[in-house]
Amino acid sequence: MASLCRQILRANAFRSVILPTARRGYADKMMPDPLEHATGLERKELLALQAGNDDPFNMKVVKKSAGTRENPTLVPSCFDARIVGCICEEHATAITWLWLHKDQPRRCECGHWYKLIEKPLL
Template sequence: MCVLGGGEKSPIMQGPGAKPGRVPTNFEQSTGDERKEFLAAQEGKTYYDMSPLVLEKKGTRHDPTIVPSGASWRLVGCNGAPGEGHELMWIRVERAHGIDRCPECGNVYKLSETGFNPENLPDAEGHEHH
Protein backbone atom coordinates (compact mmCIF):
# COMPACT_ATOMS: atom_id res chain seq x y z
CA MET A 1 0.00 0.00 0.00
CA CYS A 2 0.98 3.58 -0.67
CA VAL A 3 -0.11 6.34 1.73
CA LEU A 4 -1.31 9.46 -0.06
CA GLY A 5 -1.15 13.04 1.20
CA GLY A 6 -4.50 12.84 3.03
CA GLY A 7 -3.55 9.63 4.84
CA GLU A 8 -5.72 7.37 2.67
CA LYS A 9 -4.13 4.19 1.33
CA SER A 10 -3.90 3.35 -2.35
CA PRO A 11 -2.93 -0.08 -3.68
CA ILE A 12 0.36 -0.23 -5.56
CA MET A 13 -0.33 -0.64 -9.28
CA GLN A 14 2.02 -3.27 -10.66
CA GLY A 15 2.13 -6.06 -13.22
CA PRO A 16 2.26 -9.77 -12.43
CA GLY A 17 5.99 -10.07 -13.13
CA ALA A 18 7.60 -12.80 -15.19
CA LYS A 19 7.27 -16.52 -14.77
CA PRO A 20 10.38 -18.16 -13.30
CA GLY A 21 13.20 -18.46 -15.81
CA ARG A 22 11.80 -15.76 -18.13
CA VAL A 23 12.65 -12.14 -18.68
CA PRO A 24 9.52 -10.01 -18.03
CA THR A 25 7.88 -8.06 -20.81
CA ASN A 26 7.26 -4.35 -20.36
CA PHE A 27 3.62 -5.17 -19.61
CA GLU A 28 4.52 -7.78 -16.98
CA GLN A 29 6.90 -5.47 -15.11
CA SER A 30 5.10 -2.14 -15.57
CA THR A 31 4.01 -0.16 -12.52
CA GLY A 32 2.14 3.06 -11.71
CA ASP A 33 1.18 5.36 -14.58
CA GLU A 34 3.00 3.18 -17.12
CA ARG A 35 0.80 0.24 -16.08
CA LYS A 36 -2.31 2.41 -16.34
CA GLU A 37 -1.21 3.39 -19.87
CA PHE A 38 -0.96 -0.29 -20.83
CA LEU A 39 -4.36 -1.11 -19.31
CA ALA A 40 -6.03 1.83 -21.03
CA ALA A 41 -4.46 0.84 -24.37
CA GLN A 42 -5.89 -2.69 -24.01
CA GLU A 43 -9.35 -1.10 -23.88
CA GLY A 44 -8.64 1.15 -26.86
CA LYS A 45 -8.33 4.23 -24.62
CA THR A 46 -5.48 6.63 -24.03
CA TYR A 47 -4.27 7.39 -20.52
CA TYR A 48 -2.89 10.82 -21.42
CA ASP A 49 -4.71 13.29 -23.66
CA MET A 50 -2.22 13.70 -26.51
CA SER A 51 -4.61 15.28 -29.01
CA PRO A 52 -3.61 18.64 -30.46
CA LEU A 53 -5.22 21.79 -29.12
CA VAL A 54 -7.21 23.30 -32.00
CA LEU A 55 -7.29 27.09 -31.96
CA GLU A 56 -10.39 28.63 -33.47
CA LYS A 57 -9.69 32.16 -32.21
CA LYS A 58 -6.90 34.09 -30.54
CA GLY A 59 -7.11 33.85 -26.76
CA THR A 60 -7.28 37.11 -24.83
CA ARG A 61 -6.90 37.99 -21.15
CA HIS A 62 -10.72 38.07 -20.80
CA ASP A 63 -11.39 35.09 -23.12
CA PRO A 64 -8.32 32.82 -22.99
CA THR A 65 -7.69 29.63 -24.95
CA ILE A 66 -8.66 26.86 -22.52
CA VAL A 67 -6.17 24.00 -22.18
CA PRO A 68 -7.73 20.78 -20.81
CA SER A 69 -5.74 19.53 -17.82
CA GLY A 70 -6.36 18.11 -14.40
CA ALA A 71 -2.74 18.83 -13.46
CA SER A 72 -1.21 21.98 -11.99
CA TRP A 73 0.58 22.73 -15.28
CA ARG A 74 0.76 21.60 -18.89
CA LEU A 75 3.29 22.16 -21.65
CA VAL A 76 1.71 23.74 -24.75
CA GLY A 77 3.33 24.12 -28.14
CA CYS A 78 2.20 27.35 -29.83
CA ASN A 79 2.92 27.99 -33.51
CA GLY A 80 0.67 31.02 -33.83
CA ALA A 81 -2.87 32.10 -33.21
CA PRO A 82 -5.37 31.61 -36.06
CA GLY A 83 -4.38 33.74 -39.04
CA GLU A 84 -0.83 34.09 -37.72
CA GLY A 85 2.12 31.79 -37.76
CA HIS A 86 5.50 31.56 -36.09
CA GLU A 87 8.11 29.02 -35.14
CA LEU A 88 6.97 26.53 -32.50
CA MET A 89 7.29 27.95 -28.99
CA TRP A 90 6.84 25.82 -25.88
CA ILE A 91 4.89 27.48 -23.08
CA ARG A 92 4.43 26.10 -19.59
CA VAL A 93 0.81 26.98 -18.74
CA GLU A 94 0.49 26.94 -14.95
CA ARG A 95 -2.68 26.92 -12.86
CA ALA A 96 -0.95 29.13 -10.25
CA HIS A 97 -0.42 31.86 -12.89
CA GLY A 98 -4.10 32.08 -13.83
CA ILE A 99 -3.17 32.75 -17.46
CA ASP A 100 -0.03 32.45 -19.56
CA ARG A 101 0.77 34.23 -22.81
CA CYS A 102 2.79 33.27 -25.88
CA PRO A 103 5.61 35.83 -26.16
CA GLU A 104 5.57 35.56 -29.96
CA CYS A 105 1.89 35.93 -30.99
CA GLY A 106 0.29 37.02 -27.71
CA ASN A 107 -2.22 34.16 -27.56
CA VAL A 108 -3.41 33.78 -23.95
CA TYR A 109 -3.79 30.28 -22.44
CA LYS A 110 -5.48 29.08 -19.25
CA LEU A 111 -5.84 25.60 -17.75
CA SER A 112 -9.37 24.22 -17.60
CA GLU A 113 -11.11 24.10 -14.23
CA THR A 114 -11.59 20.36 -14.68
CA GLY A 115 -9.78 18.11 -17.07
CA PHE A 116 -8.54 14.67 -17.80
CA ASN A 117 -8.79 12.52 -14.66
CA PRO A 118 -6.75 9.30 -14.78
CA GLU A 119 -8.60 8.05 -11.67
CA ASN A 120 -11.61 7.33 -13.91
CA LEU A 121 -9.67 4.69 -15.83
CA PRO A 122 -10.07 1.01 -15.01
CA ASP A 123 -7.53 -0.53 -12.68
CA ALA A 124 -5.96 -3.98 -12.94
CA GLU A 125 -9.17 -5.71 -11.79
CA GLY A 126 -11.26 -3.86 -14.39
CA HIS A 127 -13.30 -1.63 -12.08
CA GLU A 128 -13.22 2.14 -12.14
CA HIS A 129 -12.19 4.63 -9.46
CA HIS A 130 -14.60 7.50 -8.82
Protein backbone atom coordinates in the same frame (compact mmCIF):
# COMPACT_ATOMS: atom_id res chain seq x y z
CA MET B 1 -7.14 -60.55 -18.37
CA ALA B 2 -5.42 -58.52 -15.70
CA SER B 3 -2.77 -57.53 -18.21
CA LEU B 4 -5.43 -56.33 -20.65
CA CYS B 5 -7.09 -54.29 -17.92
CA ARG B 6 -3.75 -52.64 -17.09
CA GLN B 7 -3.23 -51.76 -20.75
CA ILE B 8 -6.71 -50.20 -20.96
CA LEU B 9 -6.09 -48.27 -17.77
CA ARG B 10 -2.75 -47.01 -19.12
CA ALA B 11 -4.37 -45.98 -22.39
CA ASN B 12 -7.11 -44.09 -20.55
CA ALA B 13 -4.53 -42.47 -18.28
CA PHE B 14 -2.56 -41.43 -21.37
CA ARG B 15 -5.63 -39.83 -22.96
CA SER B 16 -6.79 -38.07 -19.80
CA VAL B 17 -3.44 -36.82 -18.51
CA ILE B 18 -0.78 -36.79 -21.19
CA LEU B 19 -2.70 -35.37 -24.16
CA PRO B 20 -4.21 -32.34 -22.36
CA THR B 21 -0.80 -31.67 -20.83
CA ALA B 22 0.73 -31.69 -24.30
CA ARG B 23 -1.92 -29.25 -25.53
CA ARG B 24 -1.31 -26.98 -22.54
CA GLY B 25 2.39 -27.14 -23.28
CA TYR B 26 1.69 -25.70 -26.71
CA ALA B 27 -0.38 -22.94 -25.19
CA ASP B 28 2.37 -22.18 -22.67
CA LYS B 29 4.82 -21.53 -25.50
CA MET B 30 2.73 -18.66 -26.88
CA MET B 31 3.73 -15.09 -26.03
CA PRO B 32 2.02 -13.82 -22.87
CA ASP B 33 -0.31 -10.86 -22.89
CA PRO B 34 1.74 -7.72 -22.06
CA LEU B 35 -1.05 -6.56 -19.76
CA GLU B 36 -0.34 -9.52 -17.46
CA HIS B 37 3.27 -8.40 -16.96
CA ALA B 38 2.90 -4.62 -16.98
CA THR B 39 2.92 -2.72 -13.71
CA GLY B 40 2.66 0.91 -12.65
CA LEU B 41 2.24 3.59 -15.31
CA GLU B 42 2.70 1.13 -18.17
CA ARG B 43 -0.23 -0.94 -16.86
CA LYS B 44 -2.39 2.18 -16.47
CA GLU B 45 -1.50 3.22 -20.02
CA LEU B 46 -2.40 -0.23 -21.41
CA LEU B 47 -5.70 -0.24 -19.49
CA ALA B 48 -6.52 3.26 -20.79
CA LEU B 49 -5.72 2.16 -24.36
CA GLN B 50 -7.92 -0.90 -23.87
CA ALA B 51 -10.73 1.36 -22.64
CA GLY B 52 -10.48 3.44 -25.82
CA ASN B 53 -8.39 6.37 -24.57
CA ASP B 54 -5.57 6.60 -27.14
CA ASP B 55 -3.93 9.60 -25.45
CA PRO B 56 -3.91 8.92 -21.69
CA PHE B 57 -1.01 11.34 -20.99
CA ASN B 58 -2.22 14.16 -23.27
CA MET B 59 0.81 14.00 -25.50
CA LYS B 60 -1.04 14.73 -28.74
CA VAL B 61 -1.14 18.18 -30.28
CA VAL B 62 -4.12 20.24 -29.09
CA LYS B 63 -5.99 22.04 -31.86
CA LYS B 64 -6.32 25.74 -31.21
CA SER B 65 -9.80 27.02 -30.50
CA ALA B 66 -10.88 30.63 -30.95
CA GLY B 67 -8.14 31.65 -28.54
CA THR B 68 -9.85 34.76 -27.21
CA ARG B 69 -9.73 35.79 -23.56
CA GLU B 70 -13.33 34.59 -23.08
CA ASN B 71 -12.83 31.38 -25.10
CA PRO B 72 -9.22 30.28 -24.60
CA THR B 73 -7.69 27.05 -25.83
CA LEU B 74 -8.04 24.58 -22.96
CA VAL B 75 -4.93 22.64 -22.02
CA PRO B 76 -5.45 19.63 -19.71
CA SER B 77 -2.93 18.93 -16.97
CA CYS B 78 -2.68 16.79 -13.83
CA PHE B 79 -0.39 19.40 -12.27
CA ASP B 80 -0.60 23.06 -11.28
CA ALA B 81 1.51 24.17 -14.24
CA ARG B 82 2.44 22.99 -17.71
CA ILE B 83 4.65 24.17 -20.56
CA VAL B 84 2.75 24.98 -23.75
CA GLY B 85 4.30 25.36 -27.18
CA CYS B 86 2.39 27.73 -29.44
CA ILE B 87 2.88 27.55 -33.19
CA CYS B 88 1.91 31.17 -33.66
CA GLU B 89 1.59 31.11 -37.47
CA GLU B 90 0.82 28.26 -39.80
CA HIS B 91 4.27 28.22 -41.41
CA ALA B 92 6.26 29.30 -38.37
CA THR B 93 9.70 27.72 -38.08
CA ALA B 94 9.96 28.25 -34.34
CA ILE B 95 7.72 27.39 -31.40
CA THR B 96 6.94 29.92 -28.71
CA TRP B 97 7.11 28.21 -25.31
CA LEU B 98 5.23 29.53 -22.30
CA TRP B 99 4.40 28.33 -18.80
CA LEU B 100 0.73 27.96 -18.06
CA HIS B 101 -0.39 28.00 -14.42
CA LYS B 102 -3.64 26.86 -12.85
CA ASP B 103 -6.36 29.58 -12.64
CA GLN B 104 -4.19 32.01 -14.64
CA PRO B 105 -5.10 32.13 -18.35
CA ARG B 106 -2.13 33.32 -20.37
CA ARG B 107 -1.73 35.12 -23.66
CA CYS B 108 0.96 34.16 -26.13
CA GLU B 109 2.88 36.93 -27.88
CA CYS B 110 0.81 36.18 -31.01
CA GLY B 111 -2.37 37.09 -29.11
CA HIS B 112 -3.73 33.57 -28.57
CA TRP B 113 -5.06 32.74 -25.08
CA TYR B 114 -4.53 29.46 -23.22
CA LYS B 115 -6.06 28.18 -20.02
CA LEU B 116 -5.04 25.22 -17.87
CA ILE B 117 -7.84 22.83 -16.94
CA GLU B 118 -7.54 20.17 -14.28
CA LYS B 119 -7.43 16.57 -15.41
CA PRO B 120 -7.71 13.65 -12.98
CA LEU B 121 -4.78 11.30 -12.63
CA LEU B 122 -4.99 7.92 -14.35
